[in-house]
Amino acid sequence: MSRPTGAWRHQPQHRGRMWAASPFFRRQLVLLRSLLPQSPPPSSVAGCRFAHLSSPSGTSGSLRAARAMAAATVYEADAEAVVRRITPPLDRARHKGQAGKIAVIGGCREYTGAPYFAAISALKVGADLSHVFCTKDAATVIKSYSPELIVHPILEESYSVRDDERASVSSKILTEVAKWMERFDCIVVGPGLGRDSFLLDCVSNIMKHARQANIPTVVDGDGLFLITNNLGLVEGNPLAILTPNVYEYKRLVQKVLNCDVNEETASEQLMELCHKIGGVTIMQKGKADVICDGKTVTQVSTFGSPRRCGGQGDILSGSVAVFTSWAQHFILSNEQPTEKRVNPTTLGCIAGSLLLRKAASLAFEKNKRSTVTTDIIEFLGKSLEDICPAEH
Numbered sequence: 598m599s600r601p602t603g604a605w606r607h608q609p610q611h612r613g614r615m616w617a618a619s620p621f622f623r624r625q626l627v628l629l630r631s632l633l634p635q636s637p638p639p640s641s642v643a644g645c646r647f648a649h650l651s652s653p654s655g656t657s658g659s660l661r662a663a664r665a666m667a668a669a670t671v672y673e674a675d676a677e678a679v680v681r682r683i684t685p686p687l688d689r690a691r692h693k694g695q696a697g698k699i700a701v702i703g704g705c706r707e708y709t710g711a712p713y714f715a716a717i718s719a720l721k722v723g724a725d726l727s728h729v730f731c732t733k734d735a736a737t738v739i740k741s742y743s744p745e746l747i748v749h750p751i752l753e754e755s756y757s758v759r760d761d762e763r764a765s766v767s768s769k770i771l772t773e774v775a776k777w778m779e780r781f782d783c784i785v786v787g788p789g790l791g792r793d794s795f796l797l798d799c800v801s802n803i804m805k806h807a808r809q810a811n812i813p814t815v816v817d818g819d820g821l822f823l824i825t826n827n828l829g830l831v832e833g834n835p836l837a838i839l840t841p842n843v844y845e846y847k848r849l850v851q852k853v854l855n856c857d858v859n860e861e862t863a864s865e866q867l868m869e870l871c872h873k874i875g876g877v878t879i880m881q882k883g884k885a886d887v888i889c890d891g892k893t894v895t896q897v898s899t900f901g902s903p904r905r906c907g908g909q910g911d912i913l914s915g916s917v918a919v920f921t922s923w924a925q926h927f928i929l930s931n932e933q934p935t936e937k938r939v940n941p942t943t944l945g946c947i948a949g950s951l952l953l954r955k956a957a958s959l960a961f962e963k964n965k966r967s968t969v970t971t972d973i974i975e976f977l978g979k980s981l982e983d984i985c986p987a988e989h
């Protein structure tokens with residue numbers, strides 16, 4: 598297996614003044630290098646407007662300023678190096694479950710494809726077990742797509758629950774999910790969840806439980822609708838990963854920052870959003886997937902495919918879940934001092950983004966205009982194999 602040549606490369610097109618002497622910047626470099634020792638330092642870092650940025654209370658002015666300046670520069674991740682580094686070897690001594698147990702909370706009457714795409718992608722990337730918690734209506738359909746998935750038909754929508762039963766049904770749902778929660782390495786909340794108010798209340802309880810249990814949580818699709826209207830569910834949670842598409846991002850910015858998306862100051866705005874929500878990692882999906890954890894802004898811009906068929910975000914959420922759990926294990930087992938650790942959430946986003954893009958590219962090469970999401974899923978395995986061969 599070839600060794601990584603560096604995890605983060607500097608994007609030269611960014612403007613501004615040098616601030617490489619900043620202690621915060623130096624600390625960031627140490628963080629990045631500690632993960633991938635051969636990583637060359639960025640040649641320059643640009644600063645720009647930051648006075649308007651807010652940050653969690655207690656943050657000193659200089660740290661706030663340094664963070665804001667860091668936001669001005671977007672680093673292109675050496676995503677292949679990240680994938681190689683965090684993907685665990687296929688060790689014959691391992692038993693079932695050690696490569697990851699993922700759960701997707703989603704699937705209702707309208708949407709059965711999205712939770713399936715997310716859950717099956719988690720398996721195809723390399724997780725050992727993939728669960729789906731969905732409504733009864735969706736469960737049989739999802740099971741029929743694949744016998745590989747473990748499907749729990751436990752969620753309920755308002756139409757199927759009488760008003761006087763709500764409290765007891767809600768607590769039963771939480772008890773049922775809680776039984777499983779500790780086993781999961783990461784959960785994905787939202788693909789195909791729908792927007793029924795009772796169902797979303799139940800999912801809020803599940804998210805609170807996951808947070809107490811320190812389970813990394815990818816929030817996507819209707820999960821983003823839920824948290825945009827209830828930010829407390831993710832505020833200050835370093836294990837929360839938000840993966841908004843262009844519309845979901847717009848709604849988040851409007852709600853949290855009370856303004857519109859500004860392309861001119863995109864990275865500063867993303868950093869500001871992270872700080873306002875506090876501690877979370879955000880991957881803003883688009884032409885490039887831009888990832889911010891409140892400290893650094895990195896992007897993955899490897900070209901994928903010109904097809905924009907629905908469901909690619911679902912593949913991404915399932916893949917990010919697996920890579921985040923792998924990154925967590927990688928970081929913990931490499932015994933780095935806490936202050937030197939790079940966020941597993943950031944690494945998970947970088948790796949998930951690259952893999953989806955590679956798979957989309959291969960699928961498009963084969964299927965051209967008829968490329969659909971299932972075609973892309975078929976290429977997840979080859980994409981990972983090309984970067985990180987199973988036998989080495």
Ligand SMILES: NC(=O)C1=CN([C@@H]2O[C@H](COP(=O)(O)OP(=O)(O)OC[C@H]3O[C@@H](n4cnc5c(N)ncnc54)[C@H](O)[C@@H]3O)[C@@H](O)[C@H]2O)[C@@H](O)CC1
Nearest residue numbers: 708709710711787788789790791818819844907908910911
């Ligand atoms: N096969 C499936 O079952 C799929 C289900 N999906 C699920 O569908 C649900 C809804 O997700 P969507 O991404 O469709 O979200 P939205 O319901 O927010 O958006 C629906 C569509 O409306 C348009 N739109 C939304 N806001 C807009 C705005 N401000 N300006 C202009 N156009 C706007 C966009 O074309 C968008 O794709 C989620 O649960 C998602 O996971 C998707 O993941 C796609 C695949």
Ligand SMILES: Nc1ncnc2c1ncn2[C@@H]1O[C@H](COP(=O)(O)OP(=O)(O)OP(=O)(O)O)[C@@H](O)[C@H]1O
Nearest residue numbers: 842843882883884886901907908909910911913954
């Ligand atoms: N303009 C673009 N150019 C190239 N790739 C893109 C573009 N927009 C999105 N993508 C790719 O598609 C992935 C999913 O992003 P997208 O915006 O389609 O998510 P989504 O709307 O949540 O998807 P879903 O239909 O699953 O809900 C991104 O991670 C990126 O790889």
Ligand SMILES: [Mg+2]
Nearest residue numbers: 818842910911
């Ligand atoms: Mg989506």
